[in-house]
Amino acid sequence: MPIAAKTGNEAMAEAMRQINPDVVAAYPITPATEVVMIFAQFVADGLVDTEYIPVESEHSAMSACVGASAAGARVMTGTSSQGLALMYEILPIASALRLPIIMSEVNRALSGPINIHCDHSDTMGGRDFGWIQIFSENAQEAYDNLLQAVRIAEDPRVKLPAMVTTDGFIISHCMEKIEMLEDSEVKAFVGERKPAANLLDTEHPITIGALDLQDYYFEHRRQVAEAMGGSAPIILEVADEFAKKTGRKYGLFDEYKLADAEIAMVALGSTCGTAKVVIDELRAKGIKAGMLKIRVFRPFPAEKIAEALAKIPAVAVLDRSDSLNAQGGPVFTEIRSALYDKAKKPKIINYIYGLGGRDIMLTDIRSIFSDLQSVDKQKLVNYLGVRE
Amino acid sequence: MVTLKELSKRKDPLTGGHRACSGCGFPQIVRMVCMASKDPVVVVCATGCLEVTTTIFPYSAWTTPFLHVAFENAAAALSGVESAYEALKKKGKIKGPINFVAFGGDGGTYDIGIQSLSGAMERGHNLLYVCYDNEGYMNTGVQRSGATPRGANTTTEPAGKVKAGKMRPRKDLTGIMAAHGIPYAAQASVGYYMDLIRKAEKAFTIPGPKFMNVLQPCRLGWVYDQSRTIELGKIAVDTCFWPLYEVENGKWKLSQKPREKKPLIEFLKPQDRFRHLFKPGNEPLLADLQAEVDRNWEALLERAGEKGGAV
Numbered sequence: 188m189p190i191a192a193k194t195g196n197e198a199m200a201e202a203m204r205q206i207n208p209d210v211v212a213a214y215p216i217t218p219a220t221e222v223v224m225i226f227a228q229f230v231a232d233g234l235v236d237t238e239y240i241p242v243e244s245e246h247s248a249m250s251a252c253v254g255a256s257a258a259g260a261r262v263m264t265g266t267s268s269q270g271l272a273l274m275y276e277i278l279p280i281a282s283a284l285r286l287p288i289i290m291s292e293v294n295r296a297l298s299g300p301i302n303i304h305c306d307h308s309d310t311m312g313g314r315d316f317g318w319i320q321i322f323s324e325n326a327q328e329a330y331d332n333l334l335q336a337v338r339i340a341e342d343p344r345v346k347l348p349a350m351v352t353t354d355g356f357i358i359s360h361c362m363e364k365i366e367m368l369e370d371s372e373v374k375a376f377v378g379e380r381k382p383a384a385n386l387l388d389t390e391h392p393i394t395i396g397a398l399d400l401q402d403y404y405f406e407h408r409r410q411v412a413e414a415m416g417g418s419a420p421i422i423l424e425v426a427d428e429f430a431k432k433t434g435r436k437y438g439l440f441d442e443y444k445l446a447d448a449e450i451a452m453v454a455l456g457s458t459c460g461t462a463k464v465v466i467d468e469l470r471a472k473g474i475k476a477g478m479l480k481i482r483v484f485r486p487f488p489a490e491k492i493a494e495a496l497a498k499i500p501a502v503a504v505l506d507r508s509d510s511l512n513a514q515g516g517p518v519f520t521e522i523r524s525a526l527y528d529k530a531k532k533p534k535i536i537n538y539i540y541g542l543g544g545r546d547i548m549l550t551d552i553r554s555i556f557s558d559l560q561s562v563d564k565q566k567l568v569n570y571l572g573v574r575e
Numbered sequence: 576m577v578t579l580k581e582l583s584k585r586k587d588p589l590t591g592g593h594r595a596c597s598g599c600g601f602p603q604i605v606r607m608v609c610m611a612s613k614d615p616v617v618v619v620c621a622t623g624c625l626e627v628t629t630t631i632f633p634y635s636a637w638t639t640p641f642l643h644v645a646f647e648n649a650a651a652a653l654s655g656v657e658s659a660y661e662a663l664k665k666k667g668k669i670k671g672p673i674n675f676v677a678f679g680g681d682g683g684t685y686d687i688g689i690q691s692l693s694g695a696m697e698r699g700h701n702l703l704y705v706c707y708d709n710e711g712y713m714n715t716g717v718q719r720s721g722a723t724p725r726g727a728n729t730t731t732e733p734a735g736k737v738k739a740g741k742m743r744p745r746k747d748l749t750g751i752m753a754a755h756g757i758p759y760a761a762q763a764s765v766g767y768y769m770d771l772i773r774k775a776e777k778a779f780t781i782p783g784p785k786f787m788n789v790l791q792p793c794r795l796g797w798v799y800d801q802s803r804t805i806e807l808g809k810i811a812v813d814t815c816f817w818p819l820y821e822v823e824n825g826k827w828k829l830s831q832k833p834r835e836k837k838p839l840i841e842f843l844k845p846q847d848r849f850r851h852l853f854k855p856g857n858e859p860l861l862a863d864l865q866a867e868v869d870r871n872w873e874a875l876l877e878r879a880g881e882k883g884g885a886v
Contacts, residue, residue, distance in 0.1 A: 209662035212655060236665060238658040243694030247651035250691065253644050254619065254655025260662055262655075280644055386640045387660055387669055389615035394635035396626075396643035403632050 188433070189367045195323075195358035198330040198365055199265065199291040199351075200225035204235055205373035206337055208289075209260035209380075212240035212251035217303045218355040219267035219293035226265075245270035249277040249288075256286035256348075257395050259385030261341070264288065267355060268295035268309045275313060281348045282317025283411055284395055287340035287380070288348040290318075291333060294456065294507070295355040296543045304544020305355035307455065308508035310484075311517045317411045319349035319418060320485040322455040326363045329353045331435055332482075334368070337377045338425045345418045347411075354457040356544065368433065376432065415486050422483055439488040441480040442495060444470060448477025450559035451496065451533075453522055454505040455481045458540075458547050465552040476556050481518070489525035496526060501562035502533040503555050507541045515539070515568045534562045540571035547571075576773050577611060585610045586638060588618070593636035594628040598801025600765040600791035600808065601625050601707045605678060607768055608705055608787070609639060611775035614672040617656060618642070621649035621683030624714040625707065647687035649677040650695035650704055657700045674779050675702040681722035682712045685748050696755045696784045703778045703785040706748065709793035717796040717848075721746040724816075726864055727848045729796075734851040739860055744867060752786040753822040759785040761821040761830075765792070766808020770819055770830050777821075790817045798847030807845065814842045815872040820879060827878040836872070839865045 193201060199222045203211070211230075213223040230239040238255075242248045248264050256262045266274065271292060281288050296302040297309050310320060319339060323329040332351040340349040353359050368376070384393050399407055419439060426437040443459075444466055445451055454462055459480040469476040479495055481488075496502055504523075506516020514520060519537035526532040538555055541547045551572055558565050588609035595602050601624065609616050617640045620626045626643045629636040644652045653675055663669045679688055684706040692704060711729050712718035719729040725744045734740040753760040759781045763771040771789060778785040792807040794800070799807060811817035814837045819830035840861065843849040852861055876882045 209666075210655060210658045212658070236662065238662040240654060240658050240698065242651065242654075243690060243697070247648060247654075247691050247694050250644055250648035250651035251655030251658065254642060254652035254657075255659040255662075256655075257642050258617075258656045258659030258663070259668075260659035262659075277645060277648070386617055386642055386656055387663065387673065389617065389640060389671075389673060392638060392640045394630055394637050394641045396641075397630035397632040397635060398627050399632045 189369065191365055191367055192362050193326055193365050194221070194360050194362050195326040195329050195353040196221035196293070196360065197225060198326040199333055199353070200229070201367060202330050202333040203263055203291070204229045205368070205370050206263065206334065206377055207235050207374070208237055208263040210238050210240065210252070210255035210262045211264060212242050212248045212255065213264045214242050214245045214248050214266070214270060216245070216267050216270040218295060218359045219265050219270070219291070221359070222265040222291055245273040246277065249274040249281065252288045253277060253281050253284065253286055256281070256288050257284065257386045259380070259382045259387060261337070261380040262288045263290070265291040267293040268297055271309045271313055272297060275316070278313055278316040278318055278348070280396070283407065285346040285414065286348060287346055289333070289336050289340055290348070290350040292350040292352045293355045293359045294352050302543040303355070305357050306507045306542045306544065310350070310352050311508040314485060314517060317347060317415060318485060319347055319415070319422070319483070321349065321351045321483055322481060323351060323353050323358065324457060324459045324480065325358060326353070326361070327365045329358060330365055330367065331429065331433070331437065334373060334376060335425045335429050335437070339418065339422050341380050342421050343383065345414060345421050347414050347418060352456070357457040366433070372432065376429070419483070419486050419488060437482060439483040440492060440495070441482060443478040443480060445477035445479055445495060447475055448499050449475040450501045450556055451477040451479060451499045452503045452505055452555060453479045453481065453518065455484065455518065456507065458505060458507070461547060461549060462552050465549055465556060469556055474556070487521055489521070492522060493525040493529055496522070497529045497532055499533045501559040502535045503559055504535060504537050506537060506539050509539045509542065519568070536562060536565050537568045538571045539568065545572060577776055582610050582772070588616065588639045589629065589636045590638060594631065595624070596795055596801070598794045598804045600709070600793065600804045603765050603768065604705065604707050604771070604789050604791060607772045608676060608775040611772050612674045612779045614674050615639070616674045616676050619644070619649050619653040619656060619677045621677070621679035621688055622646035623680035623683050625678055625680065627714055646683050648691045649679045649683060649688060650692040653677040653702050654695045654698065654700045657702050677702065677704045679704070679706055680714070681706060681708040681710060682720045685721035685746055693755065696752060696757050696786065699783055701782055701784070703775070703787065705787045705789060707789055707791045709791045709796060710745070711793070711796045713793045713796040722748065725867065726852050726860060728851060729848070739851055739857060749786070749788045756825065757784045757786060758824055759821070761786070762788045762817065762819055764790040764808045764812050764817055764819060766805050767812060767819060767831070774821065796848065799845050803845060807842070810837065810842045813837045814839050814868065816842050816868055818872060818875055820875065827875070829875070829879045829881055832881065839868050
C-alpha cells in the first residue's frame with residue numbers, strides 16, 4: 188500500500204479522486220477550500236471522470252447534490268462552517284428523500300463573531316438533520332472514513348447522506364504520514380451505485396419531493412429515524428470489510444485504556460490524539476485514566492456507550508461546541524441521557540473547550556484528569572481555559 | 576414548427592385531477608412547454624402553486640420524472656440532475672436524449688431563487704428554466720414579489736388610505752437573464768399559446784442554458800372572473816404591458832407588434848387588484864403607469880431595431 192505525506196485536506200481530496208464520483212458540486216470556504224481546489228485540478232487534468240459543478244454558493248452545492256443523487260449518480264461535496272450552515276435548509280431534505288450524498292466537512296466555528304478556526308459548532312448544528320456523522324482524529328482516519336462513507340450511505344438498507352469530518356487547520360492543514368489504498372483497491376471497495384429508481388429513467392417516471400401532509404409526513408419522518416437507527420450495524424459491517432483489506436479497525440467509538448479506567452474522558456476528533464499522550468503519562472504513574480473516542484456521532488451509539496462508561500466512577504465529556512442551552516454541550520447532554528437508566532453510573536461533568544480554535548494543550552487535559560480525581564468538588568459544566 | 580395536431584399526439588406531462596384553481600394559467604404553460612419537446616423531459620419544480628397542486632402525496636399529476644427540493648433552488652437542483660445525466664451518459668449508463676426543464680413561479684425566480692438561477696445560467700448547463708410569472712406569491716395568499724407591477728394591491732404591500740399598493744416598478748428579469756449572455760431568453764404569455772409553443776420548441780433545439788418568462792394571469796391574486804385568463808394574457812401583450820420578444824445570442828427580436836397599441840387601462844380595469852387606481856385622485860398615478868409602459872416599449876423597440884418603422 189502506498190505511503191504518502193498528506194494534509195487532512197489532501198487526504199480527503201485523494202480519497203475523492205480514488206472514489207471517482209459521478210458528480211461533485213462544491214464551493215470554496217476556509218479551511219475546506221483546498222479539498223475543492225485539489226479536486227478541481229484532478230478534473231482539469233483528466234484524472235477523474237466527474238462532472239464538477241463549481242456552484243455559486245453552498246446552498247446551490249447541496250441543491251445540485253440532491254438533484255444529482257436523485258438522478259442516480261454517485262455524488263460528493265465538501266464544506267465547512269458558514270457553508271454547512273448555508274446548506275442546513277437542504278440537509279434534511281437530502282436525508283428525507285433518502286438520497287446518498289457524501290460530504291467531507293472540515294469543522295470550523297460558526298460566526299459570530301467571525302472566526303475561521305476549529306470547533307465543532309458547525310457539524311453539531313447539523314446533528315439532527317438525518318445525516319450520518321463520522322468524526323476523524325487525524326488524516327488517516329479522514330481518508331479511511333471517507334472511503335467507508337460511500338459504502339454506508341449508498342447501502343440499500345441505509346440510503347442516507349453521510350458527512351465525514353476533520354478538525355479545521357488542526358487536521359485539515361497538518362501534514363501526516365498516511366497509508367493509502369491502490370486506486371484499483373478503492374474502485375473495488377466502493378463498487379458502483381445501483382439505485383432502485385432514478386429521475387433519469389423516463390420510461391418509469393417517478394415523483395420525488397411531493398407535498399406530504401398530515402396523513403403521511405409523520406410516517407416518512409419515522410422511516411428516516413428507522414434508517415438512521417438501522418445504519419449502525421451496516422457501519423460496522425463496512426468497517427469489518429475495510430479492516431480485512433487494510434488491517435485498520437474501526438468501531439462506532441474507540442476505547443483507549445478504558446476497560447479498567449477509574450477516570451475517563453469522552454472526546455471527538457483531533458483532541459483524542461492529545462489525550463492519549465496524557466493518558467499514557469498518567470498510566471505510567473499508576474493512575475487509571477482512559478478515554479472513549481466517539482467516531483460515529485450520528486447514529487448516536489447510546490446503549491453501547493452507556494455500557495462502556497457505566498462502571499467508571501468519574502467521566503469528563505469534552506464538547507468543542509456549546510449548545511447555549513444553559514445545561515452544557517451537545518455531546519454531554521446525550522451521554523448523560525444515555526446513562527440515565529443504568530443502575531450504576533459515573534459522576535459526569537462537562538468541559539466546553541477550544542471554541543474558535545483555542546488550543547487544547549497537554550496541560551489542559553492534565554487539569555481535566557486532575558479534576559476528575561476529586562469529581563465531587565467540580566462544577567457540572569466548565570468552560571476550559573476561558574478568561575471569565 | 577410543430578402543429579397542434581402533432582402536439583395532440585405527444586405525451587401530456589400532467590394528468591387531469593390536479594388541484595390547480597379553475598381558470599389557472601400554469602397547467603397550460605406546463606403542457607405547452609413540455610409537449611413542445613420531441614424528446615422525453617425531466618422536470619424540476621420550485622416550491623409554489625405548481626408543485627403544491629400537482630404532487631399531494633400519495634398522488635402525482637406528473638407523467639414525466641419530477642423533482643421538487645425547495646423554494647429557491649430549482650435551477651441548482653436541475654443543474655445537478657443535468658450534470659448527473661452528462662456523467663452517466665459518458666459512462667454508457669444512460670442512452671437517448673433528455674430535455675431538462677425547471678418551472679418556478681415569480682417568487683421562486685425573481686426573488687428568492689435568483690442567485691441559484693443566475694449561477695446555473697452562468698455555468699452553462701444544458702437546461703431550460705421557465706418562470707410562470709403571476710406577479711406575486713399567490714400560493715401563500717397574494718403577497719408582493721419583485722414581479723408585482725407598480726400600483727397592484729397585495730397582502731404585504733396593500734392599497735390603503737395613504738398608499739396605492741406597490742410603490743416600485745417590477746424587476747426586468749428577462750433582461751437580467753439576457754444580460755447573462757445565454758443563447759436564448761424569451762418572454763411569452765399564456766394568452767398567445769402558439770408563440771409560447773414555438774419558443775419552447777426553439778429553446779429545446781438550442782444547447783446550453785435557456786430562459787423563458789411566461790406571463791400567467793392568476794384569478795386568485797389578480798381577482799377577475801376565472802373565464803378570462805387567456806383573454807387577460809392577450810390584453811397584457813396588446814397593451815404592451817408584457818411584450819413578447821426573444822433574445823437569441825444577444826440579438827433582441829420582437830415576436831409580435833400590436834397592430835394597435837391598446838391603452839393600459841384595458842389591462843388594469845378587469846382586475847380587482849388595481850381597483851383602487853380608478854378612485855378619484857389617482858389619475859396622475861394611472862398616467863404614470865401608462866408612461867412607464869410607453870417608456871419600456873420604446874426602449875424595447877430600440878433594442879430590437881424596430882424604432883420608427885412598422886413591422
